[in-house]
Amino acid sequence: xxxxxxxxxxxxxxxxxxxxxxxxxxxxxxxxxxxxxxxxxxxxxxxxxxxxxxxxxxxxxxxxxxxxxxxxxxxxxxxxxxxxxxxxxxxxxxxxxxxxxxxxxxxxxxxxxxxxxxxxxxxxxxxxxxxxxxxxxxxxxxxxxxxxxxxxxxxxxxxxxxxxxxxxxxxxxxxxxxxxxxxxxxxxxxxxxxxxxxxxxxxxxxxxxxxxxxxxxxxxxxxxxxxxxxxxxxxxxxxxxxxxxxxxxxxxxxxxxxxxxxxxxxxxxxxxxxxxxxxxxxxxxxxxxxxxxxxxxxxxxxxxxxxxxxxxxxxxxxxxxxxxxxxxxxxxxxxxxxxxxxxxxxxxxxxxxxxxxxxxxxxxxxxxxxxxxxxxxxxxxxxxxxxxxxxxxxxxxxxxxxxxxxxxxxxxxxxxxxxxxxxxxxxxxxxxxxxxxxxxxxxxxxxxxxxxxxxxxxxxxxxxxxxxxxxxxxxxxxxxxxxxxxxxxxxxxxxxxxxxxxxxxxxxxxxxxxxxxxxxxxxxxxxxxxxxxxxxxxxxxxxxxxxxxxxxxxxxxxxxxxxxxxxxxxxxxxxxxxxxxxxxxxxxxxxxxxxxxxxxxxxxxxxxxxxxxxxxxxxxxxxxxxxxxxxxxxxxxxxxxxxxxxxxxxxxxxxxxxxxxxxxxxxxxxxxxxxxxxxxxxxxxxxxxxxxxxxxxxxxxxxxxxxxxxxxxxxxxxxxxxxxxx
Numbered sequence: 001x002x003x004x005x006x007x008x009x010x011x012x013x014x015x016x017x018x019x020x021x022x023x024x025x026x027x028x029x030x031x032x033x034x035x036x037x038x039x040x041x042x043x044x045x046x047x048x049x050x051x052x053x054x055x056x057x058x059x060x061x062x063x064x065x066x067x068x069x070x071x072x073x074x075x076x077x078x079x080x081x082x083x084x085x086x087x088x089x090x091x092x093x094x095x096x097x098x099x100x101x102x103x104x105x106x107x108x109x110x111x112x113x114x115x116x117x118x119x120x121x122x123x124x125x126x127x128x129x130x131x132x133x134x135x136x137x138x139x140x141x142x143x144x145x146x147x148x149x150x151x152x153x154x155x156x157x158x159x160x161x162x163x164x165x166x167x168x169x170x171x172x173x174x175x176x177x178x179x180x181x182x183x184x185x186x187x188x189x190x191x192x193x194x195x196x197x198x199x200x201x202x203x204x205x206x207x208x209x210x211x212x213x214x215x216x217x218x219x220x221x222x223x224x225x226x227x228x229x230x231x232x233x234x235x236x237x238x239x240x241x242x243x244x245x246x247x248x249x250x251x252x253x254x255x256x257x258x259x260x261x262x263x264x265x266x267x268x269x270x271x272x273x274x275x276x277x278x279x280x281x282x283x284x285x286x287x288x289x290x291x292x293x294x295x296x297x298x299x300x301x302x303x304x305x306x307x308x309x310x311x312x313x314x315x316x317x318x319x320x321x322x323x324x325x326x327x328x329x330x331x332x333x334x335x336x337x338x339x340x341x342x343x344x345x346x347x348x349x350x351x352x353x354x355x356x357x358x359x360x361x362x363x364x365x366x367x368x369x370x371x372x373x374x375x376x377x378x379x380x381x382x383x384x385x386x387x388x389x390x391x392x393x394x395x396x397x398x399x400x401x402x403x404x405x406x407x408x409x410x411x412x413x414x415x416x417x418x419x420x421x422x423x424x425x426x427x428x429x430x431x432x433x434x435x436x437x438x439x440x441x442x443x444x445x446x447x448x449x450x451x452x453x454x455x456x457x458x459x460x461x462x463x464x465x466x467x468x469x470x471x472x473x474x475x476x477x478x479x480x481x482x483x484x485x486x487x488x489x490x491x492x493x494x495x496x497x498x499x500x501x502x503x504x505x506x507x508x509x510x511x512x513x514x515x516x517x518x519x520x521x522x523x524x525x526x527x528x529x530x531x532x533x534x535x536x537x538x539x540x541x542x543x544x545x546x547x548x549x550x551x552x553x554x555x556x557x558x559x560x561x562x563x564x565x566x567x568x569x570x571x572x573x574x575x576x577x578x579x580x581x582x583x584x585x586x587x588x589x590x591x592x593x594x595x596x597x598x599x600x601x602x603x604x605x606x607x608x609x610x611x612x613x614x615x616x617x618x619x620x621x622x623x624x625x626x627x628x629x630x631x632x633x634x635x636x637x638x639x640x641x642x643x644x645x646x647x648x649x650x651x652x653x654x655x656x657x658x659x660x661x662x663x664x665x666x667x668x669x670x671x672x673x674x675x676x677x678x679x680x681x682x683x684x685x686x687x688x689x690x691x692x693x694x695x696x697x698x699x700x701x702x703x704x705x706x707x708x709x710x711x712x713x714x715x716x717x718x719x720x721x722x723x724x725x726x
Contacts, residue, residue, distance in 0.1 A: 009508040017515035022072040024523045029069040036527050038598050039546030080593040093605040094185045096551060096596045102560055102614055106585035109170055110567055110578050116159055117575020124155050142503055142574040148637040157641045160572050160629050164648055167622050168655050171615055175663045182608040183674060190678045193695035195321045197344035198328045199446060202337060202359050203312040212310045220316055227323025230696045231316045234355055236309040237703035240300050247293045254286045301704060313355045315344055315699035319692050321675035329669060345447035347698045349604035357444040369443045373458045376435060377465050383428045384470050422512035433459050433555040449606045453613060455554035460617055463562040472502050499628050503574035506566050514584035518591045551600040553610060561614060565621035569628055612667050619656050
């Protein structure tokens with residue numbers, strides 16, 4: 001990529017970001033856009049009518065001036081940097097705070113790396129003794145410009161050790177702090193029912209009483225006589241769900257017919273008119289059908305019908321956290337495929353549809369998901385190769401002569417080779433997280449958080465495979481076609497050469513993903529268009545409801561972690577890329593604090609279970625940097641530096657093993673020590689009985705809830721059938 005292409009890419013991305021952020025700052029002040037830019041705060045204000053909404057209320061109070069709300073401002077950026085971690089933790093939970101900590105970690109890491117790179121490595125590279133003859137913009141300032149065998153390569157070796165050890169230090173510090181915050185958060189929310197509850201699967205059938213519920217009660221009463229409290233058996237709710245969908249459809253039709261008879265007088269006072277005779281007949285027919293459906297649903301909720309639909313799954317409640325922890329951590333039966341216990345997720349975090357999947361089928365589900373994700377990764381190699389073909393315009397002209405016509409328009413080839421490849425790649429990648437989440441939902445995870453964590457893993461490794469490795473290899477293959485296949489043993493060297501050659505492409509990728517990507521994230525153009533269409537068609541005159549969605553961990557974490565990987569690998573190879581990453585993380589930090597506080601809803605809390613995966617992704621980045629440098633030192637005829645890097649690689653792997661032993665167990669299980677301490681604290685506050693009684697009614701399956709409590713988030717509704725409580 002020539003300098004003109006890189007400058008064109010930077011100019012386009014900076015210009016787009018400036019325009020989009022200016023447009024956002026204006027649109028955010030318009031009252032009609034409140035459901036888009038303040039949905040979380042609007043929903044909270046509906047629940048708590050006295051709640052003051054900062055910035056929202058102030059902006060709209062001053063909107064009476066008229067002209068001020070059409071002026072762009074940067075108050076949302078200054079407001080974002082004023083938020084403290086304690087405020088985010090209190091209002092949004094530890095999971096949301098981890099997203100912010102990821103951006104802060106990127107800022108702290110790459111600021112130091114940039115200082116080292118710009119002050120030490122760039123001057124060494126520029127005076128390295130070679131004159132870069134290629135078209136790659138950053139070659140003169142990268143390790144490619146160093147002479148083979150030069151002793152100056154020991155400077156790169158020293159910087160590699162410093163950056164690696166600094167990254168490991170930051171990871172250890174973050175893991176330790178987040179682990180402490182997790183324990184504190186568990187203490188703060190110790191009243192939640194999941195701390196008293198265990199999920200039990202593969203429950204055997206009791207032939208004597210023709211019930212699995214009876215078997216659950218006998219088993220836990222016998223083996224946990226002092227800790228066991230009650231159980232809630234689960235049922236097959238497919239038929240119930242179909243009837244509920246029919247009932248909701250009829251309710252919407254009745255509501256639509258009734259709204260025909262409502263007209264507004266002076267746009268304020270509603271005047272009810274008598275519905276027409278035809279509408280009255282339709283309403284009466286629909287009401288009869290609805291009453292019949294309600295009768296069928298009540299019949300399905302009777303105990304006799306429920307016994308026939310029992311599943312080998314139950315939520316078992318204990319009188320103490322200690323009892324629940326002991327049951328969840330133990331093997332219950334000599335046959336490990338019976339009485340399988342697991343920590344229960346929060347009631348709002350339960351994936352009810354997957355609990356009906358037998359445990360024996362889960363390996364097949366996981367295998368199918370892995371195959372589907374692999375096929376998607378392989379399929380996406382086609383557009384990635386095409387993107388690299390656009391970026392390698394000089395080579396493309398030799399193989400496809402009509403492409404020379406682009407040179408007839410001045411500057412067009414620079415725009416195409418500089419901006420278009422990263423924009424096209426970003427467009428293709430946008431749909432990947434949603435596809436992976438859809439696959440993860442088919443894998444049989446018991447909670448929504450586990451589905452998102454599984455999607456995070458699949459998206460991250462997809463990006464590593466396609467955006468990083470395949471972009472490197474396909475770009476290299478377009479320069480030296482066939483050599484990577486004919487000499488597979490030279491892979492480390494070819495990887496190192498490809499990494500050095502593709503630095504300018506990844507600069508444009510970071511610019512597009514950061515400037516354009518984060519700007520579009522905060523603007524939400526899709527919702528703006530949909531809201532405009534809705535307001536002009538069937539939604540005209542209706543009260544707008546907030547566009548409230550959950551925080552998309554499955555999309556944010558892997559994409560940001562991929563940028564960390566790119567920056568880490570290039571920290572020693574091409575340090576000029578690092579300042580772009582600082583801007584990337586600063587903008588992302590401001591954008592996602594705004595989104596977390598105003599836009600996205602927290603629908604569950606895992607108390608930081610995403611962090612071990614982020615830690616793993618960043619360690620993968622550090623290890624890839626070290627392997628790349630081993631190859632580069634070999635290419636530069638410095639075998640002593642390559643061999644001396646191997647102990648660093650071993651130390652990093654040993655650090656990973658240590659973290660798994662020291663911190664990881666605390667993120668998957670509630671320790672016996674903490675469980676006992678929390679129980680003792682409840683005894684002092686006289687909250688023991690209240691907590692486990694609340695837990696015994698929290699896990700009410702959808703098919704047992706009353707018809708007026710079927711909305712999401714109503715899982716604390718007491719069940720209609722109470723035969724499962726003892």
